Amino acid sequence: MRRLRTWRHAVKALCAAFLCCAVSFTAYAEQFMSVRDVQPGMTGYAKTVTQGTTMETFPVEILGVMKNSGPSGDLVLARFSGPLIERTGGIAQGMSGSPVYINGKLLGAVAYGWSFTNSKVGMITPIEDMVKLWNVPVKEEIRPFNARESSLVPVDTPLMASGFDTLSMNWMKEKLPQYKFLPVDTATAASDSQAQPLEAGSSVAAAFVNGDLKLGAIGTVTYVDHDHIVAFGHPFLKKGSINYFMHNAYIFTIVNNMESSFKLGSIGAEIGRIDQDRGAGIAGNYSLAPGIPVVMDVRDQDTGAHNVKRVKIIEDNEMTPVLAATSVYNTVNKTIDRLGGGTATIEYTIRSANGRDKDITRHNMYYSENNVNEKSIDELYNVLDILKHNEFIDYPVLDITSTTSISQAQKTARITEAMAAPVVASPGDTIYFKVTLHPYRGADEVKAMTFTVPKDQPLGDMVLEVRGGGVIPLPYLIERQRYNLTDEIIERLRHYKDFDELKKAIEKEDANNDLVIEVLDQNVSMIDDGKTKTSKVKLQAKEAQESPKDVLKPKKNGLHDDTDKDDQKSSIPTPYIVKGDGQLTIKIVTPEKRDRFLAAHHTLQSAKAVISAEDDDTADTADQTDKKDTDNQSDAGKNQKEKPSQDKKNIFGLY
Incomplete structure (x- = not known):
């Protein structure tokens, strides 16, 4: 019997081999x-x-x-x-x-x-x-369809679509309308x-x-x-x-x-990959395509719902940004199981196959009354789109991870006041700030910050902007309006010298929940153009009673070394999307004049103004100084045009 079974197995194996042949x-x-x-x-x-x-x-x-x-x-x-x-x-x-x-x-x-x-x-x-x-070279280009093919x-x-909802598919179709996906x-x-x-x-x-x-x-x-x-x-x-x-x-x-x-x-x-998509059809083989792993972690703070999804998407300059963002969008939709507004916190890391020095990590917050999910995933889409189409290097993506937290709560806050001390300083000095935020339907909160005067800051008036991370400073808005600069024109004027500079600009772009203090460009016009004025936050420069002890050390957002113009900024994160902006003026003088001024005013509890630009002698009497301060307080000059603050158009093309 054993020999019979062995013979049968041999015949079956021979038949199978013959069949394969x-x-x-x-x-x-x-x-x-x-x-x-x-x-x-x-x-x-x-x-x-x-x-x-x-x-x-x-x-x-x-x-x-x-x-x-x-x-x-x-x-x-x-x-x-x-x-x-x-x-x-x-x-x-x-x-x-x-x-x-x-x-x-x-x-x-x-x-x-x-x-x-x-x-x-x-x-x-x-x-x-x-x-x-099967014989097409990998990088070969082919002619487009000719006119006769249009009929x-x-x-x-x-x-x-398996696992995707209608909203996410509609979002994808809007981003890729040329394909008329169904x-x-x-x-x-x-x-x-x-x-x-x-x-x-x-x-x-x-x-x-x-x-x-x-x-x-x-x-x-x-x-x-x-x-x-x-x-x-x-x-x-x-x-x-x-x-x-x-x-x-x-x-x-x-x-x-x-x-x-x-x-x-x-x-x-x-079972394999499709490696050609051309006029005569598609062609493939049984070797697997690498693809980009994407891990999406989403939590609904209100219901406690938590969802982790893992997918692999194709590598393509045009489609990778859309597919990654669509997958995140869909996962958030399925997790919160509702429509409407709220606050979203998103953190993501894009790792490059070219090494860890090319990786990008970002964190941001968004609020929307209508569709907070759509607003938040736009950033991930835009960053990936910038990376895949950058002019410096090929950017193959190794993997993408994102963590999203959603709440129906409106986590926004408005700047209502800022205090600075001292109001007279020298290059390299530290200025202490206390900025008051008014959260939506909450009690006021005071945030302590420091700002270091750049060592190469010119003597004279230094105008500082206090703003939320997603707000364009008012003078820049005025200048844009003056020259009728659209967002598209501004984007065309933006240049980076290499990929490292682009990467730093992406990673250091202010988040909407940042509280920012920065030097305003001296070349920006501050003159009223005679158009309609509306109210905005007025920030007064005040002398604090003593240096704050609970100062949260800011991050520096410079792109290069300490002498770079972009290093004229400091910021701290907050649990709110910060709205509002305003300016105040600090007088920058030599160390000798600074010391004489501080010695003359050491008994003053507060000063509501700064020394005027025309004053060359900081050792003048207190009465003279107070008069000049009063004349120059608030928004860096009474002739400045006032206008409601606006969300900023940042590097990602977002508001």
């Missing part, structure tokens, strides 16, 4: 039909999947050849018929790539139709053009985790996102040669050399609607 030989021996051999009236069949993974066939009749009508050459005009076509109402979306056989030879893939037809007449992309995709409509490939909610199948080999006629998915969320297009495989495949018969997004994730696909059913039928399916196991 037969399959390999069949794939290798597949014969192609050339377009030059096609004649009207020829008949054949096409293969596709309409349920599960089982293939069905439908008749094909050749009507003629359309010379040079496709993106890669000729197209073959054909009529499709049979029970399957009657059941689906024509060629359904997702059937693109279905292989067409004439006289036992592979002619090509069902690929195109015309608008406003019942999709029973369409075009076939020749297989000879499709297999050329042709590729058989659409709807995006199967996301469709879909289910998962029991076989999704099982990898299966592809064959001509089987369903295949080209995915952008996989993991806890999935997003991709389902089409049909046209031809398989060992570990290489071609599919679709027309471009998906026509991105040329690309790395989509190649997946198995399971078809639930054909959905009929008024415009066009489509295959509803699930994105199954990842």
